[in-house]
Amino acid sequence: MGRMTVNLCGQHLDNPVIPASGTFGFGYEFAEWYDINILGTFSFKGTTREPRFCNPTPRIAECPAGMINAVGLQNPGVKQVITEELPKLSRVFHKKVMANVSGFSLDDYVYTCEQLDREDAVGWLEVNISCPNVHGGGMAFGTDPEAAASVTAAVKKVTRKPVIMKLSPNVTDITAIARACENAGADAVSLINTLQGMRIDLRTRRPVLANIMGGVSGPAVFPVALRMVWQVSHAVQIPVIGMGGISTSEDVLEMMMAGASAVEIGAANLVDPMACKRIIEGLPEVMDRYGIKTLDELKGVS
Amino acid sequence: MNEVILTIQDNSALTNQVYRMTLTGPVSQMHPGQFINIRLQDCFLRRPISVYDSEPGKVTIVYKRIGKGTEQMSHLTAGTSLNVLTGLGNGYDLSKAGDLPLLIGGGVGIPPLFLLAKTLRNMGKPVTAVLGFNTRSEIFAENAFKSLGCHVTVTTADGSAGKRGFVTDALPDAYSYFYTCGPMPMLKAVNTATATSGQFSFEERMGCGFGACMGCSCRTKDGTKRICREGPVFEKEAILWEE
Incomplete structure (x- = not known):
């Protein structure tokens, strides 16, 4: 095992770098830029029971050191993901992939997870209870401990794969949600999803995004994400996947020192298609610089 | 890429x-x-x-x-x-140009039509270009198209140069196919005013520009497409015009 190897719910990752859902499609777009088998794994585009087109455009705005998106879980639906996207992915990616699942009711989550549980290519289920861009679902499940626990428990009943609950930062106390997921049987939590934000166009005097509000990501949110990862990793025993604004190898180490077992990288992929490759390749040198022999020794040292 | x-x-x-x-x-x-x-x-x-x-x-x-x-x-x-x-992006499909292609551009929608005109001229085709601007001081690229040997008509909304009006007021009678790029109201007008099939280039706020984020998705008759990846050029027959 290499010095960058980490363990995520009993499965080894060659390194802790995981492109985040919604920024990496179903992988094959990035396989045109580099060999994506160098990744720890990646979390594929948030998948729902039925196909979704989602929010009107503009769906993208910019902010200092970041961006705001209001895509709203566009995806072809779980059936097509299994019959078309996963076979296409299998030609370019030979590791287990993380399946990202979203829903609008308990039934939705259960159905989609049941379907994906049967797929050998899927190593983990990441259950998104934190999308800020859909109405009547998504984040509604992630802002109340009881609702978060009910999704966790329902999904755990239909899968033997590790269940990772993806948490929203748009709450008063994220540790309460994390603990509720842990108590309901979650194998890990991942955080943070995007922070709600908006921009207004001075010329038109209207919100830039057709959806008015969206989710802020990018380096702007890194300190907030780091703080929440630190809080949650001190509040639960299960592994924490840290994400939010990571764009350098140094950020990866900082997030792991805050308690993350692995990290997800989102917005950075969109401005630099090679971001994850550069971060992975840069890790050994940065580890040397700070006297870090293995990433394993880092977890939660702070 | x-x-x-x-x-x-x-x-x-x-x-x-x-x-x-x-x-x-x-x-x-x-x-x-x-x-x-x-x-x-x-x-x-x-x-x-x-x-x-x-x-x-x-x-x-x-x-x-x-x-x-x-x-x-x-x-x-x-x-x-x-x-x-x-x-x-995909770019324009030149194979459909026919014998007498028409290029219709408005404002900063004109630039991609220049390389198209140059390529069509290199293929030996006569090219007509209708270029629309708001006013005389905003005109650019007119001479560049002319130097390619294109037949160029300029329109200005205020009539300060060329023909007064919009590009759709200056479309020629005869053309085999059209290619267009410009602001959305112009594209909608072109869709109505043109007699043949053609290709439209769209713009949208993009996150990545290479197909990863779904930020610039649009609906077409052939399903959901990414303007940055399957587009920015779409054929007239595939486009769903929103109100």
């Missing part, structure tokens, strides 16, 4: 707000209608800009200074290096 470092050879104003930037470096010939995505200091997202002219080792863009990114671009000087994603 490639990520390359290009160097600014020239960056100069064509009008008050419209600039032409020529970049050199490891860039291959791009297809008419494709775009590049430029990384700028102090802007998190890249800026997607359509290609005005292209040859191996060199790419030229024409852009309007309109926001933070293009404002910054307008101040960049020769010798500056930029990180650029090249070869993005």
